[in-house]
Amino acid sequence: MRTRLRLSLTMIALLGLAAPAAAQQADGASEEAAGEDAAAETPAAEPTEEERQQAREAYAQGQELFRAGQFEESLASFERAYELIPNPVVLLGVAEASERTGDVTRTIEALEGYLEGRPDAPDRADVEARLERLRAIPGQIFVSTDPQGATIVLDGEDTGEVTPATLEAGAGDHVVSLTLEGYEPVEGSVSVLPSSRHEVNAEFTPLPPPEPETQEGGLNGEGEPIEEAAAEDGEDESADDEGPGTAVWVTSGIAAATLVGGTVLGFMALSREAEFDDEPSADKADQGENFALFADVLFGVAAVSAITAIVLFLTDDADEDEDDEDATAGLQLTPVMTRQGGGVSARLSF
Numbered sequence: 445m446r447t448r449l450r451l452s453l454t455m456i457a458l459l460g461l462a463a464p465a466a467a468q469q470a471d472g473a474s475e476e477a478a479g480e481d482a483a484a485e486t487p488a489a490e491p492t493e494e495e496r497q498q499a500r501e502a503y504a505q506g507q508e509l510f511r512a513g514q515f516e517e518s519l520a521s522f523e524r525a526y527e528l529i530p531n532p533v534v535l536l537g538v539a540e541a542s543e544r545t546g547d548v549t550r551t552i553e554a555l556e557g558y559l560e561g562r563p564d565a566p567d568r569a570d571v572e573a574r575l576e577r578l579r580a581i582p583g584q585i586f587v588s589t590d591p592q593g594a595t596i597v598l599d600g601e602d603t604g605e606v607t608p609a610t611l612e613a614g615a616g617d618h619v620v621s622l623t624l625e626g627y628e629p630v631e632g633s634v635s636v637l638p639s640s641r642h643e644v645n646a647e648f649t650p651l652p653p654p655e656p657e658t659q660e661g662g663l664n665g666e667g668e669p670i671e672e673a674a675a676e677d678g679e680d681e682s683a684d685d686e687g688p689g690t691a692v693w694v695t696s697g698i699a700a701a702t703l704v705g706g707t708v709l710g711f712m713a714l715s716r717e718a719e720f721d722d723e724p725s726a727d728k729a730d731q732g733e734n735f736a737l738f739a740d741v742l743f744g745v746a747a748v749s750a751i752t753a754i755v756l757f758l759t760d761d762a763d764e765d766e767d768d769e770d771a772t773a774g775l776q777l778t779p780v781m782t783r784q785g786g787g788v789s790a791r792l793s794f
Contacts, residue, residue: 706742
């Protein structure tokens with residue numbers, strides 16, 4: 445009989461401690477909710493009387509430690525009580541102690557668990573407002589690199605910071621991009637929790653050395669520019685592509701020079717002929733004949749040179765092998781003069 449009386453008095457004392465602790469909860473939970481027995485809700489598996497007693501004692505101890513400002517120890521007691529008997533009301537104490545220790549993430553989890561376990565909570569509106577405030581608290585991202593001095597871009601926007609640096613970021617997923625001259629860019633994602641600190645450490649990889657500049661065509665098997673080798677092997681071919689060969693220009697020049705010379709001599713011959721008609725003399729007759737003879741020779745040379753130039757120009761694009769076989773080809777000009785006139789004998793070999 446005496447034992448039962450002592451047990452009843454102990455229960456009354458534990459219940460009386462619940463109301464003062466609830467008054468200190470920032471979420472405005474009512475004294476009635478805080479004063480409920482930690483084992484009020486019965487789980488699927490009926491707890492033993494010993495477990496109920498342990499839950500009551502743990503909850504009461506948590507309240508005492510909370511009042512004393514020992515929030516770490518208070519949190520451990522509240523979590524122990526909830527572990528024994530998962531009463532959602534105990535989560536309010538867990539949330540209070542977690543927030544005092546600076547663990548915003550655990551505070552949010554406890555409040556979410558309270559609303560989930562107690563859908564008809566009378567203080568739902570206040571708890572939801574508190575959750576919204578806690579979720580809006582930004583977190584921190586500490587970014588460091590090796591080597592340091594990298595530009596930091598957060599979610600596509602330049603932060604104006606270089607590593608190492610600490611950035612503030614709202615809760616959620618973020619993309620961190622890092623660039624440093626001479627190194628491969630680095631990019632990664634990080635999930636930020638409210639009022640939490642996260643670290644991002646990156647190691648840069650140097651960019652490969654630039655490839656040596658080469659002429660068009662790249663390198664041959666020995667690493668030498670192909671164009672240079674081609675120039676050495678095909679120097680004559682390149683020269684051919686630039687225009688007519690030397691022989692064409694020489695023969696054309698001879699044709700032009702002899703044509704001009706023949707024309708001059710022809711006019712001189714005509715001039716002597718006119719003088720001879722006015723004043724006949726042997727000297728003027730001889731001079732006129734000589735001028736006419738040389739004019740004919742030069743005209744002949746001009747004609748042969750012009751023909752040769754045309755032939756050379758048309759055959760200038762022949763293959764090198766054929767040119768080698770025809771190395772003996774050429775033009776032989778032989779002046780021919782008689783008493784009746786003059787000319788040029790030409791021999792052209794192909």
